[in-house]
Amino acid sequence: MPDNDKLKIAVYTCYCGGNISDVVDCEKVAKAMGSQPDVVVSRTDMSLCSDAGQSQIEQDIRELGVNRVVIGSCAPTLHEVTFRNALIRAGLNPYLYQHVGLREQDSWVHSNDHAGATRKAMHLMKAGIAKARLLHPLEPIRLQAEKQALVIGGGVAGLRAALDIAQQGLRVVLVEKSPFVGGRMAQLEAVFPTHENARDLLRGLIKKVVNHPGIKIYTQAEVMGVAGYVGNYCAQVIQHSRGVTEENAEALLSACQQEVPDEFNYGLTRRKTIYRPYPGCYPPLPAVDWDNYQGEPISLNGGEPIVLEDVPTSVDVNVGAIVVATGFDPYEPRQGEYGYGELKEVVTLPQLIRHLALSKANHALEWNGHPVRDVAFIHCVGSREIEGVDEPHEDGRINNYCSRVCCTATLHTTEELRQHFPGLNIYDLYQDIRTYGRGHEDYYRDALLGGVRFVRYHGEEHPQVTAASAGDTHPVLIRVKDSLTYNEELEIPVDLVVLAVGMQPRQIDKLVNMLKVSRGTDRFLLEVHPKLRPVETAVNGVVLAGTAQGPMNIQESLSAASAAAAKVVALLGRGRVELQPFVAAVDAEKCNGTGACVEICEYEGAIAVQTFTENGKEVKRAVVTPANCSGCGACVAVCPNHAINVQGWTLSQYEAMVDAIASDIPNMAEVA
Amino acid sequence: MATQQATPSRGEILKRLREQHAETFARTQALLKEQKRIEQVICSAIRETAKTVPQIAEEVGMPAPEVLWYVASFKKYGMLVEKGMCGDYPLYQKVEKK
Amino acid sequence: MPDIAQSPQPKILVLATLAGGYAGADSTGQSHLDYPANTYVLPVMCPVMFPPEFFVRAFERGIDGIIIMYSGTDSPYKVEADGTAKLINRTYQLMKERGIDIRRLRLAAICTVCVKPFLKEVNQMAELLKGIGFVKNELASRNASAQGAPA
Amino acid sequence: MKDLKVDALVVGGGIAGMQAALDLGDQGFQVALVEREPSIGGKMITLSKVFPTLDCCSCITTPKMSAVAHHPNIKLLTYCEVESIQENEKGFAVATVQKPRYVDEATCTGCRLCEYACPITVPSSFDRGLGSYRAIRVPFSTAVPQIAVLDMDNCILCGKCEKACPVDAVVLSQQPEPFTIHATAIILATGFELNELGAKKEYGAAKLPNVIDPLMMERFLSPTGPYGRVLRPGDGMEPTTIAYVQCAGSRDKTLGIEYCSRVCCMYAIKQAMLISGALPMAEITIYYMDIRTFGKGYEQFYQNAKAMGVEFVRGKVASIHEDEKHNPIVKMELTEEGRIIERTHDLVVLSLGMIPAVSSSGFGLVPASDGFISVPAPNASPTVTERPGIFVTGTAGGPMDIVDSIVTAGSAASEASAYIRSKTMIAESQSEVAYA
Amino acid sequence: MSRVDPTFLHEIKEYGAVGIEQCFNCGNCTAICPLASDDYPFPRNVIRRIQIGQRDVLRTQLDPWLCYYCGECSATCPKGAEPGETMMAARRWMTARYDWTGLSHKLYTSTTWAIGALIVGALIVLGLAWLLHGPLVTDQVQLNTFAPVEMIHLGDLILAGILSFFLLSGLFRMFVFHFREGGKWKLPPLSVFVTEAWQLVYHTLTQQRFSKCEGRRRWISHLILVFGYGSMFVLIVLFLTWFQTDNIYPIYHPQRWVGYLAALAIIYGASDALLSRIQKKHEMHHYSQLSDWLFPILLILLAVSGLLISAFRYMGLPLATYYIYVAHLVVMMMLYICIGPMGKWAHLLYRPFAVYFQVVKEKAREQSNVTAGALSSAD
Incomplete structure (x- = not known):
C-alpha cells in the first residue's frame, strides 16, 4: 500500500x-x-x-x-x-x-x-x-454501457446526429416533440450558398434516417424524466396519440373544421387542428394538434360525430448517451419594436420567407393586398442588444450575442426578391454586414450589384419605424441616422419593413433541469470548453448538436451534429464506460451500522445496512453500491462515527486544507 | 536501411552531401563568416555598457532590423541579457562567459 | 505561531460546488475581473457533506469568513438545496453558542456563469470583515469575557 | 519497409488534423497522421492565446499534440510529404516520402545539445523569421515529437552536432525514404497560409519594417516569442500606438480575394486585448469596414474590447507609408465623418486573410473558385469532397477559426468512419461471396 | 433630414456611371485621392449622395469638378466600383443641371440627339456657306474673297456670343446652386472674390491641381492641349482679321508659328487623350462615352483641317483651300454645338471656377476664423 x-x-x-x-x-x-x-x-x-x-x-x-x-x-x-x-x-x-x-x-x-x-x-x-x-x-468505476443513444429533437441536427450514430452500429432513439420531423429547416425554401431547396435536402436526410434499421423515431413525444448516468441512462418518453389512422386520416382531415394560426407559416395562415404542415412531410400521416383540439366532435361524411382522444403511452428507453438537439426559436419582437405588431407593414424575416413561399406564383410582391415597391430590411433585431441602451426582455435578459446567420439569410432573401420582383427597391439597414462564411460574401456583392441600398446605423441609435402621414406616397417611414452619409438623418419611405430577427434558445427549462446541463449567459446550452470539448457538456454522456448550443446555419449544425455523433460513438462504441470513483466509502472499522446514512440518502440503492458475520459475531455495517451513489456526501455529515467519506473528497482532507490556508507560510515575508 | 547495398563510409556520405548541397554550401559558409564578424562587433559594442538596438545599429553601422534579429538570437542563446529600459527601448548587455 | 502581522487581511474561505460556485469563480477568472486576493476557493462536490462542527473548527483555526457557493435548486444533487439550508441553520445555532458572529458564514447560490453575483458575494464579505475584524480577536474577547464573567 | 495499412489517413497535423485523428482513433479506427513539418501543432501552436476565452494557446494545443503522439490507434508520421494518391479497389495507396531529419528518431532525446553546439544561426520559421534557431534544432520548445532536425540547406557539415550528441543520434547517411500508406479513407487537413505581407502594394509592399503580419504579433505576445516581449521589428522599440488594418488581405478585388477570411476581426480584437495587458499604456486602433464577431461569445468579446478602450475606426485604410523614423503612417477616410486622416503609429499589423496552404489538385480534386478544397454539398455533407473517400476538415476547406475547425474535424471523422464502415462491410460481404 | 430616392442612381447611370452600385462605402477612394480634402471628401461623397438619391445635395457641390480623374480610386477600389467613372458621370450630370435648356441632358443621354445635333450643326454651316460664300477665285487662292474675313469674324463673334450666353448662364446657375442654401444666400464677402480673382487665372493657366495627381505626363499633355486650344480660341475670336489672311508671311512671322504651334499642341494633346482611350491603359480610360470620343476627335479634325487650309493656301490650291475651309467651319460648329456649353467643352469654364470658389470659401473661412480668434482673444 x-x-x-x-x-x-x-x-x-x-x-x-x-x-x-x-x-x-x-x-x-x-x-x-x-x-x-x-x-x-x-x-x-x-x-x-x-x-x-x-x-x-x-x-x-x-x-x-x-x-x-x-x-x-x-x-x-x-x-x-x-x-x-x-x-x-x-x-x-x-x-x-x-x-x-x-x-x-x-x-x-x-x-x-x-x-x-x-x-x-x-x-x-x-x-x-x-x-x-x-x-x-x-x-x-467500470460499467457496462448501453450501445444505444437518445437524440432529443428531430430537426436537421438531431436527424444527422441520429444517422451518424446509427451508421456506426449503435442504436438510436430519436424523440421529436412535434408530430413531424424536420424542424426549422422545413420552413425554409432555397438555402444559401447552394440555392438548393431546404425541404428537398431534408427529405434526403429523413429518408436515410427512416430507412436505417437502427433508428427508432418517436414523434409527438417528450422526454419526461432521465435517471442514471453515462452509459446507463434511463429516459422516460411519453408519446401522444397521432389521433388518426391510415384509414380515416384523409377523411378526418377534410372533415375537420376547427382552425388555428399555422405556426409553420408563422401565423400568416391558418390550419386545421388535424393537419399536415406541408406536402411531403414525414411522417406523411396527418396528426391531431392536441394543444388546440379540445374534443370538438367531427362528423365524418355526414355520419355520427366522433371525438378523438389522446391516449399517451409511456416508454422507458435505456441509453448510454444523450444528444440534445432541441434547436432554436426565432426571436419574437416585442409589441411596438420597430412597429412590430402595431403596423401591419412590419414583418419578421421568417414570416417573409413563408409569405414568399405562399405567393411565389404572383408577379408582383404584395403585402396585405397592397403592392410592395419599396421594402426595407433591418438587421440585428433581438441580437447584439446593448445593456443600458436596449430595454431588457421580460425575464431581464439582454440578447447581447450576434445571431450569426441573419446577415447572410437577409441578403440571400433580397436576392430571392430581386429575382422574382425585378422592379423592387430594397433597403438594408445594418450595423456590420457579417457575411463570414464560405461563399457568403458573394451575397453581399450580389446585393450591392442588384441595387440594394445599404444604410448603416449604430446599435446605440436604432432606426425609427413610424406610420406615414395620410397622403404620403408610402405607408411607412423609417428614420435613421446613416453613418455612411456622415451621420445625416435619412427618411426612407417603404411599403414593407422586414425585421431580421435573431435566434433564441427554445424554452427547455424542464429538460435542462432534468439533464443538469448548464446554460451560458446567452441562455444557450453550454459546452465544456469551446476548443477542447466543443460539443460536450459538463455532464458526462450528454452532448450538444446544432442550434441548442448557439446560433448556427444548416451547414454548421450538420458539422456540429456529426461531431457530437463522433463523441457518442467514441464513448459507447466499446460497450463500457468508466466513472469517477468519487463515491461514498465506508470505513469498516468505524462503522457500527447506525443507519443514519441510509436514512438521509436520497439515491435509491446507493447505500444499505447489511449484516455480516465476523469472527462469529453478527455485525451491522453500511454498504455502498458505487454505481448508484452520487457522491453528494449527505451521509458524511450525519455519521456519528465519522465512518463514511466520499472517496477523494474526505472531510479530513478538507480540514487539512483549511488548516493550510489558515496558517502562514514560513518564508512568506519575502513576498510582500 | 534494407535498400542500401553496403553502408557507405563517413567520407563518402560527406562527399555526397557536399555535392548535393553545393549551392547552399558556399552560401552558408559565407554566412557563417559574416555571422561571426557581426557577433563580434555587436558583442563588443555592448560589452561595457548596455545599449538599445538603435544605439548598437548606429555604432556598428548596420540596419536596425538586422541588429534586432541578432540581438534576439543572442538573447535566446544566453549571450546577452536585457538590462532595463532607455525610454521605449530595452537595453541589452553582453553576458561574460564564466 | 501564526503571525497576524503577516496576514494583513482577514481570510475568506469559499466552499464552492463544482457544478456551481467553482465554475462561477472560473468564469470570473475568464472575464479577468479583480477581487480581493485574500479569498480562497475550494471545490466541493456538494456542501451537504460538512457537519456544522467543520465550520466552527475552521473559524477557530483562523478563517475569518466562509461563503458556501452552491448550486441551489439547479444542483445535480437532489439533497443540495434543502440539505444545505438545514446545514446552515444548524451551523448558525452552533456559531451562536460559540459566540461567533453568524454573518461570518454566508450561503449563496452561484451558477456557472454568475460572474457578477460571485463578485458581489466576495466583496460583501470582504467589506463585512473589514468592519468586524479577525475571528481570532472575536474569539479572544469572547474567551476573555467568558472567563471574566461570573459562572 | 515503412509501408503501412490503416483505416484512415489524415493529411496535416494542425488542430483540425489532430482532432480528426483523435476522433477516429477514439472510435477504434487505425489512423495515420502525416505532417510535412518536423512537428505537429500547425499554425495553432504558434499562437499566443486564443479567443474568446483567452486561454493560453499551448495549453489547448499541446495536450492534443501529446494525446495524438500517445494514442494507441494513431501512427504519427512527421516530416513526411504526401507525393501522390492512387485509388484502387481497396481504397487509396498514398505515396509518401519521409524526409531525412539526419537525426535518428528512436535515439534522439530532444536534449538540444546539438542545437547549442551548432555554429549557424538561421531565421526561425516558427517565429516567422523574426526569431532564430540553429541549423540543427528541436523546432520549438513544445514540439511533438521532441526530436532534432537538421536543415541541410544551412549546414556546413562541421560535425559539431555529431560530437555534442550524447546518444549518437545524428545520422548524416539518411536519405529520403519513400513508402506507401494504404488507407480506406483520407481526411485532408492541409490548413491555410496567411496572405503575403506585400500582397497589397499600397500597404508598403512588405518593405516597411514596422508593418507586420498578425502571426508575427502572435509570436511577440507569446512568452516564448523572439523578443520575449512586444517590440517592433524595425528597431526594437516598445510600441505605444499600434494599429490594426482589417481586410488587408481579404475582401479586396484588387488582390483577387473577395471572400472574408472570417478570423481576422476576432484575432485583431484578441491581440488588442493582449497588447493592452502587456503594454498598459498602449493605444490601439482597429481600422475596419465591418466587425464580424459572429461566434459564440464573440460579440461580447468585441464589446469588452471597446469598453477597455480599444478604438474602432470605420473605413478602409487606403495606403501606408512611413516617416523618416520608420513609423508607419496610415491614410484613410473616417467614413462616418467624411474626413481624411493620416495617423502615425509605432507599429501597424495588417490583418491578412487566409489562403490555401496547398493546391487541392495534388489530391485529384478540382479547387473551388476561392482556391480552397471544394465541398459540393455543404448543406448535406459539409466535410465531403467531390471524390468519394476523401474528406476535408479545418481551413483546408475555407477560412475558419479554431472552434469551427475542431467541430468540422469531428464531422469529417464521422463521415470518414461511416465511409470506412460501409467500405469494409462491402469488402466483407464480397469476401464471403468469394468464399462461398 | 432628407428622403432617400432610389431613382437617382439609375439616372446617373444614364450619364455613364458604371459599377457605382458595387460601392460599399469603405472610403478607400477618398483616402487614396490626392485631391480630396475634409471639405470635399470625394469620390465617396459623390457616390454616397447618388446611392441614396440626394440630388439636391449633389447639385450644390463642387466635388465633381475638383477631380481630374487620375484613376487611382478606380485602380485601388476593393469592390471594383469605378469611383472615377462616377465622378465623370457626375460632371456630365452637373453640366446638364447648369444647362437650363435641357439640351445638355438630351445630348448626354441620347446618342440620337447627339448625332442629330452634329448633323444640324454641319447643315447650318454648309447652308450658310452655300448661301453667303463669295466668288470662287480659281487662278489663285483668295480665301478672303471666298469667305470674307469680316463676315467670318462677325460670325465668330455671334457664335462666341451665343456660346458665352449659354456658358455664362450655366456658370451663373452653378454659382447660385453653390452659394444658395435653402433659399438663402451663403456668400463669402465680395472682397474675397476680388482678392482671390488671380487664383482663377492662375488655375486656368497652370491646371496646378492636376499636377498633384499621380503621373505628371497627363497633366503636361492636358496643359499643352489647353494652351493650344486657348491660344487658337483667342486668335479666332479676337484676332481673326490678323490670322485669316491671303498674305503669305515668312516662316518666322508670329502669324505662322503661333498658328502652327497651337495646332500641333491641340493635335498632340487630343491624340494623346484619344490613344489612351483606345488603349484603355489607365483606369480612367476603361469606359468612354460618346462625348469622350467626340471631343478629342473633333479637336484633331479642327486642327488638322486648319493646318490643311494653310498648306493648300501655300501650295496654291484654291478649290481645295475653300472646301477644307468649309469643312473646318463644319468641324468647329459641330464642336460647339455638340459638346459646347452643354457638353464636355464646358468643363473649360466650370472646373477653374470650381477651384476658384473653393479657394474663395477657404479664404473666407480663414478670415472669419482669424476674426473669431481675434475676438475671442480680445475677450
Missing part, C-alpha cells in the same frame, strides 16, 4: 505561458513549496501541459519515486485529466494527484495585486499539498 510508503510529493507551479507568471511569482511559490514537509521536488514550467512538461512529471515519478503530485496551473476542468493521464503513463495511480487552480482563481483575478496573488498561490498550493498527503489510490 502506498499509504505505508514514505510520502514523496512533487510540486509543480506552471507559468501557463505567462498567464500565471505575469502576476504570480512562480519561482517564489516553487521555492516556498520546496521547503514543505514531504516535498521532494518543486519545479516551475513554462507550460506543464506540453509534452515536455508532462514528460518531466513522468520522469520525476520514475526517477525520484514520487508518489503524490500537486500541480498549480489552470482550472481543473481544463487539464486535471491531462495530468492524471501523465501519472498513469508513469505507472502511478491517477488519483494520487491534486490540481490547484492558479489561473482563473488567482493570476487572472488579482492582476493588480502581485504580492497578494503570490501569497494566495502559496496558500492554495500548501492546501493542495496538505490534501495530497491524505490521498489514496482509487480505481474508476
Whole structure:
C-alpha cells in the first residue's frame, strides 16, 4: 500500500505561458513549496501541459519515486485529466494527484495585486499539498454501457446526429416533440450558398434516417424524466396519440373544421387542428394538434360525430448517451419594436420567407393586398442588444450575442426578391454586414450589384419605424441616422419593413433541469470548453448538436451534429464506460451500522445496512453500491462515527486544507 | 536501411552531401563568416555598457532590423541579457562567459 | 505561531460546488475581473457533506469568513438545496453558542456563469470583515469575557 | 519497409488534423497522421492565446499534440510529404516520402545539445523569421515529437552536432525514404497560409519594417516569442500606438480575394486585448469596414474590447507609408465623418486573410473558385469532397477559426468512419461471396 | 433630414456611371485621392449622395469638378466600383443641371440627339456657306474673297456670343446652386472674390491641381492641349482679321508659328487623350462615352483641317483651300454645338471656377476664423 510508503510529493507551479507568471511569482511559490514537509521536488514550467512538461512529471515519478503530485496551473476542468493521464503513463495511480487552480482563481483575478496573488498561490498550493498527503489510490468505476443513444429533437441536427450514430452500429432513439420531423429547416425554401431547396435536402436526410434499421423515431413525444448516468441512462418518453389512422386520416382531415394560426407559416395562415404542415412531410400521416383540439366532435361524411382522444403511452428507453438537439426559436419582437405588431407593414424575416413561399406564383410582391415597391430590411433585431441602451426582455435578459446567420439569410432573401420582383427597391439597414462564411460574401456583392441600398446605423441609435402621414406616397417611414452619409438623418419611405430577427434558445427549462446541463449567459446550452470539448457538456454522456448550443446555419449544425455523433460513438462504441470513483466509502472499522446514512440518502440503492458475520459475531455495517451513489456526501455529515467519506473528497482532507490556508507560510515575508 | 547495398563510409556520405548541397554550401559558409564578424562587433559594442538596438545599429553601422534579429538570437542563446529600459527601448548587455 | 502581522487581511474561505460556485469563480477568472486576493476557493462536490462542527473548527483555526457557493435548486444533487439550508441553520445555532458572529458564514447560490453575483458575494464579505475584524480577536474577547464573567 | 495499412489517413497535423485523428482513433479506427513539418501543432501552436476565452494557446494545443503522439490507434508520421494518391479497389495507396531529419528518431532525446553546439544561426520559421534557431534544432520548445532536425540547406557539415550528441543520434547517411500508406479513407487537413505581407502594394509592399503580419504579433505576445516581449521589428522599440488594418488581405478585388477570411476581426480584437495587458499604456486602433464577431461569445468579446478602450475606426485604410523614423503612417477616410486622416503609429499589423496552404489538385480534386478544397454539398455533407473517400476538415476547406475547425474535424471523422464502415462491410460481404 | 430616392442612381447611370452600385462605402477612394480634402471628401461623397438619391445635395457641390480623374480610386477600389467613372458621370450630370435648356441632358443621354445635333450643326454651316460664300477665285487662292474675313469674324463673334450666353448662364446657375442654401444666400464677402480673382487665372493657366495627381505626363499633355486650344480660341475670336489672311508671311512671322504651334499642341494633346482611350491603359480610360470620343476627335479634325487650309493656301490650291475651309467651319460648329456649353467643352469654364470658389470659401473661412480668434482673444 502506498499509504505505508514514505510520502514523496512533487510540486509543480506552471507559468501557463505567462498567464500565471505575469502576476504570480512562480519561482517564489516553487521555492516556498520546496521547503514543505514531504516535498521532494518543486519545479516551475513554462507550460506543464506540453509534452515536455508532462514528460518531466513522468520522469520525476520514475526517477525520484514520487508518489503524490500537486500541480498549480489552470482550472481543473481544463487539464486535471491531462495530468492524471501523465501519472498513469508513469505507472502511478491517477488519483494520487491534486490540481490547484492558479489561473482563473488567482493570476487572472488579482492582476493588480502581485504580492497578494503570490501569497494566495502559496496558500492554495500548501492546501493542495496538505490534501495530497491524505490521498489514496482509487480505481474508476467500470460499467457496462448501453450501445444505444437518445437524440432529443428531430430537426436537421438531431436527424444527422441520429444517422451518424446509427451508421456506426449503435442504436438510436430519436424523440421529436412535434408530430413531424424536420424542424426549422422545413420552413425554409432555397438555402444559401447552394440555392438548393431546404425541404428537398431534408427529405434526403429523413429518408436515410427512416430507412436505417437502427433508428427508432418517436414523434409527438417528450422526454419526461432521465435517471442514471453515462452509459446507463434511463429516459422516460411519453408519446401522444397521432389521433388518426391510415384509414380515416384523409377523411378526418377534410372533415375537420376547427382552425388555428399555422405556426409553420408563422401565423400568416391558418390550419386545421388535424393537419399536415406541408406536402411531403414525414411522417406523411396527418396528426391531431392536441394543444388546440379540445374534443370538438367531427362528423365524418355526414355520419355520427366522433371525438378523438389522446391516449399517451409511456416508454422507458435505456441509453448510454444523450444528444440534445432541441434547436432554436426565432426571436419574437416585442409589441411596438420597430412597429412590430402595431403596423401591419412590419414583418419578421421568417414570416417573409413563408409569405414568399405562399405567393411565389404572383408577379408582383404584395403585402396585405397592397403592392410592395419599396421594402426595407433591418438587421440585428433581438441580437447584439446593448445593456443600458436596449430595454431588457421580460425575464431581464439582454440578447447581447450576434445571431450569426441573419446577415447572410437577409441578403440571400433580397436576392430571392430581386429575382422574382425585378422592379423592387430594397433597403438594408445594418450595423456590420457579417457575411463570414464560405461563399457568403458573394451575397453581399450580389446585393450591392442588384441595387440594394445599404444604410448603416449604430446599435446605440436604432432606426425609427413610424406610420406615414395620410397622403404620403408610402405607408411607412423609417428614420435613421446613416453613418455612411456622415451621420445625416435619412427618411426612407417603404411599403414593407422586414425585421431580421435573431435566434433564441427554445424554452427547455424542464429538460435542462432534468439533464443538469448548464446554460451560458446567452441562455444557450453550454459546452465544456469551446476548443477542447466543443460539443460536450459538463455532464458526462450528454452532448450538444446544432442550434441548442448557439446560433448556427444548416451547414454548421450538420458539422456540429456529426461531431457530437463522433463523441457518442467514441464513448459507447466499446460497450463500457468508466466513472469517477468519487463515491461514498465506508470505513469498516468505524462503522457500527447506525443507519443514519441510509436514512438521509436520497439515491435509491446507493447505500444499505447489511449484516455480516465476523469472527462469529453478527455485525451491522453500511454498504455502498458505487454505481448508484452520487457522491453528494449527505451521509458524511450525519455519521456519528465519522465512518463514511466520499472517496477523494474526505472531510479530513478538507480540514487539512483549511488548516493550510489558515496558517502562514514560513518564508512568506519575502513576498510582500 | 534494407535498400542500401553496403553502408557507405563517413567520407563518402560527406562527399555526397557536399555535392548535393553545393549551392547552399558556399552560401552558408559565407554566412557563417559574416555571422561571426557581426557577433563580434555587436558583442563588443555592448560589452561595457548596455545599449538599445538603435544605439548598437548606429555604432556598428548596420540596419536596425538586422541588429534586432541578432540581438534576439543572442538573447535566446544566453549571450546577452536585457538590462532595463532607455525610454521605449530595452537595453541589452553582453553576458561574460564564466 | 501564526503571525497576524503577516496576514494583513482577514481570510475568506469559499466552499464552492463544482457544478456551481467553482465554475462561477472560473468564469470570473475568464472575464479577468479583480477581487480581493485574500479569498480562497475550494471545490466541493456538494456542501451537504460538512457537519456544522467543520465550520466552527475552521473559524477557530483562523478563517475569518466562509461563503458556501452552491448550486441551489439547479444542483445535480437532489439533497443540495434543502440539505444545505438545514446545514446552515444548524451551523448558525452552533456559531451562536460559540459566540461567533453568524454573518461570518454566508450561503449563496452561484451558477456557472454568475460572474457578477460571485463578485458581489466576495466583496460583501470582504467589506463585512473589514468592519468586524479577525475571528481570532472575536474569539479572544469572547474567551476573555467568558472567563471574566461570573459562572 | 515503412509501408503501412490503416483505416484512415489524415493529411496535416494542425488542430483540425489532430482532432480528426483523435476522433477516429477514439472510435477504434487505425489512423495515420502525416505532417510535412518536423512537428505537429500547425499554425495553432504558434499562437499566443486564443479567443474568446483567452486561454493560453499551448495549453489547448499541446495536450492534443501529446494525446495524438500517445494514442494507441494513431501512427504519427512527421516530416513526411504526401507525393501522390492512387485509388484502387481497396481504397487509396498514398505515396509518401519521409524526409531525412539526419537525426535518428528512436535515439534522439530532444536534449538540444546539438542545437547549442551548432555554429549557424538561421531565421526561425516558427517565429516567422523574426526569431532564430540553429541549423540543427528541436523546432520549438513544445514540439511533438521532441526530436532534432537538421536543415541541410544551412549546414556546413562541421560535425559539431555529431560530437555534442550524447546518444549518437545524428545520422548524416539518411536519405529520403519513400513508402506507401494504404488507407480506406483520407481526411485532408492541409490548413491555410496567411496572405503575403506585400500582397497589397499600397500597404508598403512588405518593405516597411514596422508593418507586420498578425502571426508575427502572435509570436511577440507569446512568452516564448523572439523578443520575449512586444517590440517592433524595425528597431526594437516598445510600441505605444499600434494599429490594426482589417481586410488587408481579404475582401479586396484588387488582390483577387473577395471572400472574408472570417478570423481576422476576432484575432485583431484578441491581440488588442493582449497588447493592452502587456503594454498598459498602449493605444490601439482597429481600422475596419465591418466587425464580424459572429461566434459564440464573440460579440461580447468585441464589446469588452471597446469598453477597455480599444478604438474602432470605420473605413478602409487606403495606403501606408512611413516617416523618416520608420513609423508607419496610415491614410484613410473616417467614413462616418467624411474626413481624411493620416495617423502615425509605432507599429501597424495588417490583418491578412487566409489562403490555401496547398493546391487541392495534388489530391485529384478540382479547387473551388476561392482556391480552397471544394465541398459540393455543404448543406448535406459539409466535410465531403467531390471524390468519394476523401474528406476535408479545418481551413483546408475555407477560412475558419479554431472552434469551427475542431467541430468540422469531428464531422469529417464521422463521415470518414461511416465511409470506412460501409467500405469494409462491402469488402466483407464480397469476401464471403468469394468464399462461398 | 432628407428622403432617400432610389431613382437617382439609375439616372446617373444614364450619364455613364458604371459599377457605382458595387460601392460599399469603405472610403478607400477618398483616402487614396490626392485631391480630396475634409471639405470635399470625394469620390465617396459623390457616390454616397447618388446611392441614396440626394440630388439636391449633389447639385450644390463642387466635388465633381475638383477631380481630374487620375484613376487611382478606380485602380485601388476593393469592390471594383469605378469611383472615377462616377465622378465623370457626375460632371456630365452637373453640366446638364447648369444647362437650363435641357439640351445638355438630351445630348448626354441620347446618342440620337447627339448625332442629330452634329448633323444640324454641319447643315447650318454648309447652308450658310452655300448661301453667303463669295466668288470662287480659281487662278489663285483668295480665301478672303471666298469667305470674307469680316463676315467670318462677325460670325465668330455671334457664335462666341451665343456660346458665352449659354456658358455664362450655366456658370451663373452653378454659382447660385453653390452659394444658395435653402433659399438663402451663403456668400463669402465680395472682397474675397476680388482678392482671390488671380487664383482663377492662375488655375486656368497652370491646371496646378492636376499636377498633384499621380503621373505628371497627363497633366503636361492636358496643359499643352489647353494652351493650344486657348491660344487658337483667342486668335479666332479676337484676332481673326490678323490670322485669316491671303498674305503669305515668312516662316518666322508670329502669324505662322503661333498658328502652327497651337495646332500641333491641340493635335498632340487630343491624340494623346484619344490613344489612351483606345488603349484603355489607365483606369480612367476603361469606359468612354460618346462625348469622350467626340471631343478629342473633333479637336484633331479642327486642327488638322486648319493646318490643311494653310498648306493648300501655300501650295496654291484654291478649290481645295475653300472646301477644307468649309469643312473646318463644319468641324468647329459641330464642336460647339455638340459638346459646347452643354457638353464636355464646358468643363473649360466650370472646373477653374470650381477651384476658384473653393479657394474663395477657404479664404473666407480663414478670415472669419482669424476674426473669431481675434475676438475671442480680445475677450
